[in-house]
Amino acid sequence: MAIVSPSLLAADFLHLDREIEMINRSEADWLHLDVMDGSFVPNISFGFPVMEAVASACKKPLDVHYMIVGPERYIQQTARLGAMMMNVHYEACTHLHRTIQEIHDAGMKAGVTLNPATPVCLLEDIIDDVDMVLLMSVNPGFGGQKFIDTILKKTRQLRQMIDVHGSKALIEIDGGVQQQTAPLLVQAGADVLVAGSYVFRSSRPEDTIQELKRL
Helix, strand or coil: CCEEEEEHHHCCHHHHHHHHHHHHHCCCCCEEEEEEECCCCCCECCCHHHHHHHHHHCCCCEEEEEECCCHHHHHHHHHHHCCCEEEEEHHHCCCHHHHHHHHHHCCCEEEEEECCCCCHHHHCCCCCCCCEEEEECCCCCCCCCCCCCCHHHHHHHHHHHHHHHCCCCEEEEECCCCCCHHHHHHHHCCCEEEECHHHHCCCCHHHHHHHHHCC
């Protein structure tokens, strides 16, 4: 059964309280928070004021994905939110191993994200230390993009690496997850599905989450 982490980025921010209530009622496992700085990616999403408000109302574990330069600056602040997972981009961290250690020391699980063009082989020396690897199946920065098909091959490669190392890292996929792509991703070895538009723009979002859970 897949872990489902709906992405807040696609929610109706005018009625965020209702959206969080829906997530709390639903079978969603986590809530995915995409934090963008307008530098690492060409968009700005939201920061700590919104995250703190969400954390106070959301009953699901927070899956925080930093698409920012220098994410290590915010480890302690993220931990104070009560976040379950702090996910940083391989491409944004000069000292990735140190950052992973600091996230763990702050009491959170540590994830590392790869952009579509970044090969999984670069994680060979860190795969035993991370709790999750997030593979971007779209170019980060905007919601609602078309799924990049080569992610299926990449997911299988990562699954093989995890199995060979005996790592306990989960595989999370973010971008273009919907009715057609989700089953293929789970078949390829994905454990966690991030769905934004597919969930929040559904006429029956709780049913959509339930369908993803059943994969």
